[in-house]
Amino acid sequence: MQKVIEIPAEPADPEKLPAMLKAFKAVPPLVTDINLSLDDKFLYVSCWGTGEFLQYDVSDPFNPKKTGSVRIGGIVNRTAHPSKPDQALAGGPQMVEVSRDGKRIYFTNSLYASWDEQFYPDGVGSWMVKLDAGHNGGITLDENFFLESNDYRIHQVRLEGGDSSSDSFCFP
Numbered sequence: 005m006q007k008v009i010e011i012p013a014e015p016a017d018p019e020k021l022p023a024m025l026k027a028f029k030a031v032p033p034l035v036t037d038i039n040l041s042l043d044d045k046f047l048y049v050s051c052w053g054t055g056e057f058l059q060y061d062v063s064d065p066f067n068p069k070k071t072g073s074v075r076i077g078g079i080v081n082r083t084a085h086p087s088k089p090d091q092a093l094a095g096g097p098q099m100v101e102v103s104r105d106g107k108r109i110y111f112t113n114s115l116y117a118s119w120d121e122q123f124y125p126d127g128v129g130s131w132m133v134k135l136d137a138g139h140n141g142g143i144t145l146d147e148n149f150f151l152e153s154n155d156y157r158i159h160q161v162r163l164e165g166g167d168s169s170s171d172s173f174c175f176p
Contacts, residue, residue: 008068011035014054016080022125031079034123036098036115041106046071046141050097052115053123054078057097057135059143071141076133077113079123085133086147095120095128099160102137109135109143114157130157 013030025031034053040046040062047068049058055078060068075083082092095113102109112132114120120128134149151158 006066008066009049009060011049011051011058014080020080022079022123024122025079034096037100037111039100039102041102041137042104043106046106046137048100048102048109050100050111052096052098055081055083055093055096057100057109057111057143059137059141061141069141072137072143074135074143074145076145085131085150086145087150093129093131094124094126095131101161107137107139109137110161111135112158112160114159117157120157128157130154132158132161 011033013032015029016031018026018029021031032053033051033056035049036052037050039048045061045063047060047062051058055075057074058070059072061071062068075081076085077083077093077096082094084091084093093113097111098113098115100109100111110132114128114130130153132151134146135143136146137143
């Protein structure tokens with residue numbers, strides 16, 4: 005097997021890290037979701053720990069090319085959404101849904117309550133965002149799509165007609 009993509013941990017001030025990561029002095033990417041576009045051209049990787057969402061062109065699977073990156077949330081950086089630039093966000097890209105046409109990507113920020121509480125001890129909140137994907141690569145946050153909930157944790161969105169994952173073909 006040949007390694008073609010590596011996503012390293014990011015150095016961080018131990019004072020900003022949860023107890024379980026202080027000794028490492030770094031934030032691991034904590035890859036929690038991997039999605040492939042329906043045309044097999046783009047691979048999407050959720051880095052729940054750092055808050056980075058990556059897009060790779062995998063037309064040539066042995067030579068992937070990074071074509072996009074968006075940051076939102078994260079254990080240390082707490083990157084805000086453009087519609088609320090002063091609101092630091094916890095959690096990170098998780099439970100990704102890529103539309104069948106490959107133009108829209110949705111994700112939420114909560115992994116599992118037990119993990120949320122360990123990595124985000126001050127609370128993870130609950131939000132969902134939409135990204136727009138370019139035909140030839142590149143991703144951008146939709147500045148007009150940011151959903152929050154104070155009543156419950158949004159975990160996953162289901163797109164009408166399904167998404168690009170194989171499980172969506174099991175439903176009418």
